[in-house]
Amino acid sequence: MLKGVSVLSDSELLAILIRSGNDKQSAVELSQHILSKAGNDLNKLARMSVSDLVNNFHGIGQTKAVTLMAALELGRRRKTEGAPRQRKISSSKSAYEHFFPLLCDLNHEETWALLTDRSNKVLTTIQVSRGGISGTVVDIRLILREALSQYASGIILGHNHPSGQCRPSPQDTHLTKKLKEAAQWMDISLLDHIIVCGDSYFSFADEGII
Known part of the structure; x- marks a missing residue:
C-alpha cells in the first residue's frame, strides 16, 4: 500500500489473488511453483485452463483457478482496449x-x-x-x-x-x-x-x- 503494486514480483501478485497456499507452501511459494511450471511466462500461464490449475497444483481449487483466469483475462482485455x-x-x-x-x-x-x-x-x-x-x-x-x-x-x-x-x-x-x-x-x-x-x-x- 505504501509503494504500489509495481514493486511486487509476479509471484507476489499471484499470491494476493490466491490468498493462501497449502500445507507445505505459502501463497508466495505456491505462486512461484505455478509460474515455474509455466516457464515464468505469464502468456503461457494464461493458456492454462481451470482444470490444468486444479489438477496440477495442490492448494488451487476451482475458485482460486477462476480468480487467476479472470485476472489474466482482464489484463488481456486491457491490452486490447489500450490500442x-x-x-x-x-x-x-x-x-x-x-x-x-x-x-x-x-x-x-x-x-x-x-x-x-x-x-x-x-x-x-x-x-x-x-x-x-x-x-x-x-x-x-x-x-x-x-x-x-x-x-x-x-x-x-x-x-x-x-x-x-x-x-x-x-x-x-x-x-x-x-x-x-x-x-x-x-x-x-x-x-x-x-x-x-x-x-x-x-x-x-x-x-x-x-
Missing part, C-alpha cells in the same frame, strides 16, 4: 501488435480481419473463424461482406499458430491468394496476412508473398 481504435497500420509490426492481444494466449486457432480506410487507419476488427488446435475454416464471403458494409479500402488478415511454428501452411497460402483475388474484384486491397506465434510473427507482405 487507439483509429490507429494507423504503418507496418507489419504495427499489424502484429494489433492482433497480438487477441491471439497470443489461445490454445486453438482463430482468424481475425482488420479493416482499414484509404489512410490505413483501423475501421474495425472482426473475428471470422474459430477452429481447433491445427486449423480453422475461413469464409471469404463473410470478410468481404463486412469490408463492403464498412466501406473499407484495405484488409489485413491475422491468425495464430498455437504450435509456435510461424511458417505458413499450404492452406494459409491458398487462403491468402484466394482472398486477395476476390477482394480485388471489389476494389479492396489485401494488405497483409499476419501469423501470430507468441512473441514472433510471419508477414506475407514482408516475405513478398502478397
